[in-house]
Amino acid sequence: MDTNRRTVLKAGAAAAAMGAPHVARAQTKPARQVRFVPHGDLRVLDPIWTTANMSAYHGAMIYDTLFGVDVNMRPQPQMVQTHTVSDNRLTHTFVLRDGLKWHDGTPVTARDCVASIRRWQAKDGAGQHLFERVTDTPVVDDRTFRIVLKEPYGLVLDALAKTSTPLCFMMKAEIAATDPGTQITKHIGSGPFRFVEGEYRPGSRVVYERNPDYVPRGEPASGIAGGKRVLLDRVVWDIIPDAQTAASALMSGEIEFFEVPPIDILPALGAAPGVKIEVFNQLGNVGYCRLNHLHPPFNNVLARRAAQLAISQEDFLRAAIGNAQYYKTCGSNFTCGSPMGVEDGAEVLMMGAPMAQRQARARQLLKEAGYNNEPIVVLHATDIHIMNQAALVIAQNLRQVGMNVQLAASDWGGVVTRRSNQNPPAQGGWNVFFTWGGGNATSSPINLFGHAATGRKAWFGWPENARHEQLRNEWAAAADVAARRKVAQAMNRNMLEYVHDVKLGQWVAPVAYRSDRIRGLLPVPEVVPFWNVERFA
Amino acid sequence: MIAYVIRRLLATIPVMAIVGVFVFLLLHLAPGDPAAIIAGDNATEENIAAIRTRLGLDRPLIEQFGSWVWAIAHGDLGVSMFSNLPVTTLVLQRAQPTISLTVTTLLVAVTIAITIGVLAAWKAGTLVDRVVMGFAVLGFSVPVFVVGYLLVYVFALQLRWLPVQGYVPIEQGLWPWARNLILPSLALGLAYVALIARITRASMLEVLAEDYIRTAHAKGVATVPVLLRHALKNAAVPIVTVIGIGVALLISGVVITESVFNIPGVGRLVVDAIARRDYPIIQGVMILFAGVYVLVNLCVDIVYTFLDPRIRY
Numbered sequence: 142m143d144t145n146r147r148t149v150l151k152a153g154a155a156a157a158a159m160g161a162p163h164v165a166r167a168q169t170k171p172a173r174q175v176r177f178v179p180h181g182d183l184r185v186l187d188p189i190w191t192t193a194n195m196s197a198y199h200g201a202m203i204y205d206t207l208f209g210v211d212v213n214m215r216p217q218p219q220m221v222q223t224h225t226v227s228d229n230r231l232t233h234t235f236v237l238r239d240g241l242k243w244h245d246g247t248p249v250t251a252r253d254c255v256a257s258i259r260r261w262q263a264k265d266g267a268g269q270h271l272f273e274r275v276t277d278t279p280v281v282d283d284r285t286f287r288i289v290l291k292e293p294y295g296l297v298l299d300a301l302a303k304t305s306t307p308l309c310f311m312m313k314a315e316i317a318a319t320d321p322g323t324q325i326t327k328h329i330g331s332g333p334f335r336f337v338e339g340e341y342r343p344g345s346r347v348v349y350e351r352n353p354d355y356v357p358r359g360e361p362a363s364g365i366a367g368g369k370r371v372l373l374d375r376v377v378w379d380i381i382p383d384a385q386t387a388a389s390a391l392m393s394g395e396i397e398f399f400e401v402p403p404i405d406i407l408p409a410l411g412a413a414p415g416v417k418i419e420v421f422n423q424l425g426n427v428g429y430c431r432l433n434h435l436h437p438p439f440n441n442v443l444a445r446r447a448a449q450l451a452i453s454q455e456d457f458l459r460a461a462i463g464n465a466q467y468y469k470t471c472g473s474n475f476t477c478g479s480p481m482g483v484e485d486g487a488e489v490l491m492m493g494a495p496m497a498q499r500q501a502r503a504r505q506l507l508k509e510a511g512y513n514n515e516p517i518v519v520l521h522a523t524d525i526h527i528m529n530q531a532a533l534v535i536a537q538n539l540r541q542v543g544m545n546v547q548l549a550a551s552d553w554g555g556v557v558t559r560r561s562n563q564n565p566p567a568q569g570g571w572n573v574f575f576t577w578g579g580g581n582a583t584s585s586p587i588n589l590f591g592h593a594a595t596g597r598k599a600w601f602g603w604p605e606n607a608r609h610e611q612l613r614n615e616w617a618a619a620a621d622v623a624a625r626r627k628v629a630q631a632m633n634r635n636m637l638e639y640v641h642d643v644k645l646g647q648w649v650a651p652v653a654y655r656s657d658r659i660r661g662l663l664p665v666p667e668v669v670p671f672w673n674v675e676r677f678a
Numbered sequence: 679m680i681a682y683v684i685r686r687l688l689a690t691i692p693v694m695a696i697v698g699v700f701v702f703l704l705l706h707l708a709p710g711d712p713a714a715i716i717a718g719d720n721a722t723e724e725n726i727a728a729i730r731t732r733l734g735l736d737r738p739l740i741e742q743f744g745s746w747v748w749a750i751a752h753g754d755l756g757v758s759m760f761s762n763l764p765v766t767t768l769v770l771q772r773a774q775p776t777i778s779l780t781v782t783t784l785l786v787a788v789t790i791a792i793t794i795g796v797l798a799a800w801k802a803g804t805l806v807d808r809v810v811m812g813f814a815v816l817g818f819s820v821p822v823f824v825v826g827y828l829l830v831y832v833f834a835l836q837l838r839w840l841p842v843q844g845y846v847p848i849e850q851g852l853w854p855w856a857r858n859l860i861l862p863s864l865a866l867g868l869a870y871v872a873l874i875a876r877i878t879r880a881s882m883l884e885v886l887a888e889d890y891i892r893t894a895h896a897k898g899v900a901t902v903p904v905l906l907r908h909a910l911k912n913a914a915v916p917i918v919t920v921i922g923i924g925v926a927l928l929i930s931g932v933v934i935t936e937s938v939f940n941i942p943g944v945g946r947l948v949v950d951a952i953a954r955r956d957y958p959i960i961q962g963v964m965i966l967f968a969g970v971y972v973l974v975n976l977c978v979d980i981v982y983t984f985l986d987p988r989i990r991y
Binding site: 182184185186190191192193194196264266306321322323324326342343344345346379381382383385386387389390392393395524551552553554555557558559561576578590598600 | 708709710711714715716717718719721722723725726728729731732758760761762763768771772827830831834835838841842843844937938939940942946947950953954955
């Protein structure tokens, strides 16, 4: 065979072409990286300053907690090595694990922890409830501090371990000294991952890398407790606002984990090779219809009871969630399926009765309330599917029993603003709005601010009920789960009587991930942990 | 000409000022409280009030406006209420993807549109003309996001030739950069192909009926030089005008395209900011968009003088 320039070039091109796949394979050898599409954008990097869930996710990546709840929602030590309580149950002593370090290499001290707890409690409902009973938080030595109470309190560890926002994250003392109303500007934690600030692109990308100094506990990971073994070098959060695009990216392998795929896309995702659909957060979400207790007609308990009967959980769930596999009706104010998920008193909801019967009773109650056809303003967020459906269903349900409903349409930002207005509806206020919360947070009468019934100081809707507040205090003081459950039964009955708000059922949000590439995802309500997660292909 | 350019540049100042006043008033008078959004769902009224004070949102509107104008006059677009990052930094982070998408879309659209527009005019009344015009109607009628999803389905999910989403900076290689822009540019460019092709055809048809074109043919000039050198150049003024308008329209088009293809551009930055009422970002980007719009129009006016020597300023 003649060898000339052309044949040499051809041979070279052929060799290059043959070699190319090998090069490509070498480059695509599983990097220890996971690309994750969360439900929203990380806008605020201070998980105490805001109660936004995305900030809590960020916090769980880079900060650690003194305690964490396990898969059974029981508090377990995390940064703490030993915890002791004095005989009179007034002094809790905490000793930190040895060898804990901040990301800048300095040791974690008891002083840091006390400063962090104090900043957290200023912003957190459970923390404030705890600190109403705290007299002092002395630092004993570098690894030991105390919380001293004026009366026994059963929820000290629960408050420190909770996963509902804001979590009690530990920060360096000088950072935790930042006024709680001001955002922190340094993001140094002691958690399993470090925040890569140089690659942070708000609205687009957040990057974390493994913290090589992190020493996990010896126990297996469970909930946000146990050993946080870091098996990844990098975790990249891709903020993809369009759900269809995120689903396509998962199917094509451009991402590994999609947190909240819409229910209607699930069949297509489930059929894609290598993609697995799974429900991690079994407590899911709870829908709330908040009634404004300050103004007519819902300042009258009879009108509230009428609304409670008129609004159908089933109608809402069918319209907003659609697939019955993922939703259920519930007569508890504390999340069905949770330890406090009692349904005592739920017979007033007449959930088993035909809708016509419930509506007849609602009309009667409305008449007794003296309802005079005054307009009922329902806040209607049109830019979020569930919110939009909820407002339309609630409006129709209320109209069906004779209420004069006016939908006030805006985007969610508009609803968030207007819902805080305590003026009468005609002066910029409102009568009804819908939102939802995590089932885990809802399960605790203390952790969820929405459970307070302290009038104008309570959450939007401003319910006021002295007995409810007394029961909440009893619940917090109860020594164990059984005792708390007993109080919860009374509380649920009372809440349904005075109609704290109208619950709209529960639903779960499945996640979708590439089971042909990653494993070890942990089922934790309200936080997405990346420790224990392994990239194997 | 230089005096004209200077005059036009100076005229941008009142334009920007008017835009600034409108944007500021619209934002601040429209319902929405960034403090409530920042605070999150479990926040107390005290938390929200504290954040409002911290952000200066409890100050009189005129005072807030004055501070903003003073900062703008010093080249400071402000700081995002949420991320605490300067608006300038955020815009610069997002500028390259948007400029890349805009430029590639214009290149794709202008190249295809002028070619098929000239072809349709040359073959007016034939099947080729009807096909081109039918394509133009389709391009106008189908929304960008539908075209985008269809392109993703075919080229990314079925054929696996191109990525579904994302943006790769040009510094990481020309092909990776271009690869991620092919589908978005096609999706976004379709409407502009339709728009420019129709104008090209109409303008060309007018010019092709002129005496000097007949003369050129009579002299024996070949068809292609007649079409490109004699006809297209004289038909170019309305085409350039439409391209100029197209650039302005692209500003709104990129918003949807950036969302569908997950391109972290300025369009998405401003849409996200509107959803959460991040006033400094919205105000800053609107001022920049207004500036770009004015400059594009200025460029179009200057290009006229090159295309038609009769136009003088």
